[in-house]
Amino acid sequence: MQFNTALTIEKLFRSKTRTRILWHFLENTAVRSGLRELSRIVKLQVHAVGREIALLKKTNLLLEEKTPSKNFYSLNTEHPFYEEIVSLFHKSYGVGGMIMNNRDVFAGTDFLLLTSYFLFNQPKDKYDIDILLVGSPKIDQVSIFLHNIETSLQRELLYTIITPGDFKNRKQKLDPFIWNILEKPSVLLLGKQAELLKGVAS
Known part of the structure; x- marks a missing residue:
């Protein structure tokens, strides 16, 4: 809907x-x-x-x-509701809002999240990204959609698409690239938080 x-x-x-x-x-x-x-x-x-x-x-x-x-x-970034408000608004406006209102573009995606680097405009190292997609979406369709957002907002979006199997394997092995994303605040646009973190050692 x-x-x-x-x-x-x-x-x-x-x-x-x-x-x-x-x-x-x-x-x-x-x-x-x-x-x-x-x-x-x-x-x-x-x-x-x-x-x-x-x-x-x-x-x-x-x-x-x-x-x-x-x-x-x-x-006030120390407010008790700060992270919840960040999530609500990034699901409603900007890049997150565009994705949420066009979820059919991402059919086949198990998880899609905005990373802390994107949410808080943090400086990135070589391998840091703005958006992580896990699943088997139509890559050309996703690429065109995100490119159009980049053009509209005049902002580069760094993203990675990985398969569910690769994600599960790297997550279980505490791969630094994956762990660096999961251990920091993020906004999950598609998928369930419990499933995203399943198998992650606490």
Whole structure:
């Protein structure tokens, strides 16, 4: 069944303004923004953005830094719900939202996850990737789809597709490439978390 993930999360949070503000900070976790700057970025009126910032401050999701000239706001990455919110929003917007709304493109995929390098814009070493796919999808179809996203967002996406057998074998052997992905925060777009981690030594 097809559905609009962005619309779903707006209904859950009951505010398009609130979701736009949170998505801005989730895409730019290290960024501080002032009220007027944030209003320009999310393309909403200042008073509406100010009202939502006040509510988000009360939940402690946004932190405020006061300076003599203006106040700055940033995301509280230590919030107890931070990882859950990261997952919800990356399933709804951006690359994750595009994948979730076009899951038929990835037919034959057992697991698809966004790695911590992608989620938090972390520097990558030679073998680090943004997206891991496990399964037997139509590779040409997946490649074209992801290339179109790269073009749309003007951002390179590094991804790897491996077979279920290879994944199981490398997972059981604690292969550094696989383990480096699984031991860090990630967002699983396709597949079940329990199945993904089955056979991993604790």
